[in-house]
Amino acid sequence: MTKKPLDGITVVAVEQAVAAPFCTSRLADAGARVIKVERPEGDFARGYDHAVNGESSYFVWINRGKESISLNLRETGDRDTLRTLCASADVFIQNLAPGAAHRLGFGSAELRVAYPRLITCDISGYGESGPLRELKAYDLLVQAESGLVAVSGAPGPWGRIGVSICDITAGMNALIGIQQALLQRAKTGRGSRIQVSLFDSAADLMAVPYLQTRYGNSAPERVGLKHPSIAPYGVFTCSDGKEFVLSIQNEREWALFCERVLLMPHIESEERFSSNNARVRNREELEYLISEVFLSISYSQAVDRMTEAQTAFGAINSIHDLIQHPQFRTRPMDVHGKSFEIPATPYITEWDDASYRTVPDVNQHRTTIENYIA
Numbered sequence: 001m002t003k004k005p006l007d008g009i010t011v012v013a014v015e016q017a018v019a020a021p022f023c024t025s026r027l028a029d030a031g032a033r034v035i036k037v038e039r040p041e042g043d044f045a046r047g048y049d050h051a052v053n054g055e056s057s058y059f060v061w062i063n064r065g066k067e068s069i070s071l072n073l074r075e076t077g078d079r080d081t082l083r084t085l086c087a088s089a090d091v092f093i094q095n096l097a098p099g100a101a102h103r104l105g106f107g108s109a110e111l112r113v114a115y116p117r118l119i120t121c122d123i124s125g126y127g128e129s130g131p132l133r134e135l136k137a138y139d140l141l142v143q144a145e146s147g148l149v150a151v152s153g154a155p156g157p158w159g160r161i162g163v164s165i166c167d168i169t170a171g172m173n174a175l176i177g178i179q180q181a182l183l184q185r186a187k188t189g190r191g192s193r194i195q196v197s198l199f200d201s202a203a204d205l206m207a208v209p210y211l212q213t214r215y216g217n218s219a220p221e222r223v224g225l226k227h228p229s230i231a232p233y234g235v236f237t238c239s240d241g242k243e244f245v246l247s248i249q250n251e252r253e254w255a256l257f258c259e260r261v262l263l264m265p266h267i268e269s270e271e272r273f274s275s276n277n278a279r280v281r282n283r284e285e286l287e288y289l290i291s292e293v294f295l296s297i298s299y300s301q302a303v304d305r306m307t308e309a310q311t312a313f314g315a316i317n318s319i320h321d322l323i324q325h326p327q328f329r330t331r332p333m334d335v336h337g338k339s340f341e342i343p344a345t346p347y348i349t350e351w352d353d354a355s356y357r358t359v360p361d362v363n364q365h366r367t368t369i370e371n372y373i374a
Contacts, residue, residue, distance in 0.1 A: 004031025
């Protein structure tokens with residue numbers, strides 16, 4: 001068996017929902033022992049749905065390969081158990097409600113005094129300062145608060161980004177911070193504290209709209225399947241009804257697109273289309289011209305032309321299309337005795353397993369963990 005980079009690392013995770021479990025699932029994939037501390041009734045994400053042989057799709061996705069122990073942290077004995085776990089851990093991560101970890105005696109400052117080599121990671125909604133620090137924060141709330149919904153979707157009623165983007169990004173940022181802290185500890189011998197918030201993670205995604213609005217001319221509008229700053233970059237329809245998205249990123253691509261896709265080489269240098277800024281200003285006229293061409297040919301003809309011109313394009317697929325997509329990678333996971341295909345991690349490493357380890361039942365590993373800390 002190939003040795004993994006985090007073999008020998010122990011992570012204690014007082015976690016729930018998505019952000020922290022996303023982070024720790026990736027640590028577990030890399031070889032860390034992840035001890036998931038759940039409330040007696042279990043992580044509430046277990047009940048989001050029952051899509052995968054009775055298990056929640058959320059829980060199956062981001063809790064693979066962990067060990068579960070349920071502790072009631074309002075009880076002295078269970079708090080003592082958690083402290084004992086922390087004493088032998090490398091990483092402690094939590095995403096409880098604001099201030100809850102501190103009130104229970106597991107604030108980062110206290111833990112790192114007691115265990116100087118421990119790396120602590122606190123995931124919150126809005127961070128630990130500012131007027132919103134005490135607010136609970138769930139993904140859609142932060143999508144709205146951060147302005148993500150203001151630049152997403154088409155004009156009209158507000159729409160949610162279709163995945164838990166703020167939770168996922170916060171989990172990724174926590175993963176980055178923890179990995180850096182492990183490298184730092186290898187140099188200094190001391191642990192450190194990582195703080196991640198959903199709001200900061202969402203705000204980082206908003207960097208370009210923020211800069212355009214604060215220092216540019218205006219805020220980007222919601223433009224649906226178009227790009228607010230690049231043209232042509234959007235959805236078009238062929239004579240057989242097939243829709244796709246194409247993108248032109250530079251003037252070389254624009255010239256080839258005019259010559260080999262539109263069959264109109266003369267418009268490349270026309271003033272109204274001679275630069276990206278000009279094309280954005282004249283987007284309506286440009287898109288009408290392009291649409292007329294594609295509506296006169298089939299999708300297969302369009303693909304042939306765009307392939308010859310090296311124009312970037314992508315089909316507009318449903319989730320069912322994704323399931324059958326030739327580029328879609330999965331790995332098998334056993335869930336209660338039945339094998340399921342789970343999306344593969346987006347990075348491929350030499351230490352990848354052929355299959356994912358399964359998800360734990362609530363409190364499944366209590367005996368093993370108690371023997372470990374005895």
